[in-house]
Amino acid sequence: MTDLAQWLTTQTHDHALASAVTSMAAAGAEIAGILQLAPIAGQTGLAGSDNVQGEAQKALDVITNDIVLNHLRTNTAISILISEELDEAVDVSSQGRFIVATDPLDGSSNLDVNATVGTIFSILPSAGGLLQKGSDQLAAGYVAYGPAASLVVRISGATSVFTLDADGRWQQTLAEAKVPQASGEFAINTARERFWDAATTGYVKESVAGETGPAGKRYNMRWVGSMVADIHRILMRGGIFLYPLDSETASKGGRLRLLYEANPMAWLVEGAGGRSTTGRQGILDIMPTDIHQRVPVILGSADEVKRVEEWYRRV
Ligand SMILES: O=P(O)(O)OC[C@H]1O[C@](O)(COP(=O)(O)O)[C@@H](O)[C@@H]1O
Numbered sequence: 001m002t003d004l005a006q007w008l009t010t011q012t013h014d015h016a017l018a019s020a021v022t023s024m025a026a027a028g029a030e031i032a033g034i035l036q037l038a039p040i041a042g043q044t045g046l047a048g049s050d051n052v053q054g055e056a057q058k059a060l061d062v063i064t065n066d067i068v069l070n071h072l073r074t075n076t077a078i079s080i081l082i083s084e085e086l087d088e089a090v091d092v093s094s095q096g097r098f099i100v101a102t103d104p105l106d107g108s109s110n111l112d113v114n115a116t117v118g119t120i121f122s123i124l125p126s127a128g129g130l131l132q133k134g135s136d137q138l139a140a141g142y143v144a145y146g147p148a149a150s151l152v153v154r155i156s157g158a159t160s161v162f163t164l165d166a167d168g169r170w171q172q173t174l175a176e177a178k179v180p181q182a183s184g185e186f187a188i189n190t191a192r193e194r195f196w197d198a199a200t201t202g203y204v205k206e207s208v209a210g211e212t213g214p215a216g217k218r219y220n221m222r223w224v225g226s227m228v229a230d231i232h233r234i235l236m237r238g239g240i241f242l243y244p245l246d247s248e249t250a251s252k253g254g255r256l257r258l259l260y261e262a263n264p265m266a267w268l269v270e271g272a273g274g275r276s277t278t279g280r281q282g283i284l285d286i287m288p289t290d291i292h293q294r295v296p297v298i299l300g301s302a303d304e305v306k307r308v309e310e311w312y313r314r315v
């Protein structure tokens with residue numbers, strides 16, 4: 001079996017870049033252990049504080065952020081950490097060549113029901129500064145803490161999947177994830193229908209019509225409410241994920257954050273042959289204006305994403 005360290009030698013000759021991925025993988029392995037025991041340790045509740053985005057922090061949002069920070073602090077390859085849970089970017093090492101942007105705990109509203117949550121990360125060159133396009137990413141990945149802990153990572157080639165073994169090592173379990181081009185599953189929070197724009201409404205109506213509508217095939221709907229879990233399903237068996245701009249989120253630019261949610265997921269999905277867009281622009285082409293910027297996110301199986309883009313051209 002190939003482990004993460006062996007795979008990294010096949011993906012890059014840049015040891016410092018490989019070490020940045022290794023640090024995030026080590027943080028993920030530690031977080032996996034913490035999450036398994038969190039209900040016993042009484043850690044699934046609120047922290048009693050808000051993050052910069054005004055969201056109530058869970059105790060584990062804070063704990064996982066500290067774990068990531070501790071793993072990166074000892075790595076001189078890292079210059080700066082950007083985190084959902086930190087108001088400002090944090091300096092790590094003055095010599096560091098890489099910026100890491102992270103959502104240390106994604107889907108934390110799922111903690112009290114023991115559903116899959118995750119850690120997302122994006123690695124960018126320090127030289128480009130804090131605000132860089134997703135297409136400038138050097139590596140990206142996430143850890144999904146499900147029945148098994150899965151690390152999904154891409155440097156420049158394929159998107160590869162690793163599973164945490166009993167000894168805390170990441171073993172490769174899928175060399176090249178491939179998002180099927182076509183799919184019959186869509187993921188969207190349908191309770192937000194009254195806020196949707198015409199394109200989203202059109203696409204979902206068409207899908208719900210199944211074989212009686214223009215799509216000519218039946219669809220299923222899935223929504224975990226944890227981006228990592230929804231995207232992991234799409235990476236494994238196809239589908240489309242939509243958190244579009246709607247009338248309620250429009251003033252904020254969307255719901256999900258560009259630097260540590262949309263960009264890394266778009267980079268991973270595109271590395272697996274999928275497609276990503278805001279509806280009107282490729283996610284990876286967006287020039288950020290703020291480290292906590294929010295954007296509309298539509299990604300997954302290429303044919304489905306193209307159908308949504310077609311709707312945005314029409315309306
Ligand atoms: O509550 P909603 O509207 O279903 O939104 C769910 C989305 O919000 C998120 O939970 C936001 O992430 P955080 O938990 O990191 O804030 C995504 O994982 C998920 O896709």
Ligand SMILES: [Mg+2]
Pocket residue numbers: 103105106107227261
């Ligand atoms: Mg998140």
Ligand SMILES: [Mg+2]
Pocket residue numbers: 061084103104105106107108
């Ligand atoms: Mg989070």
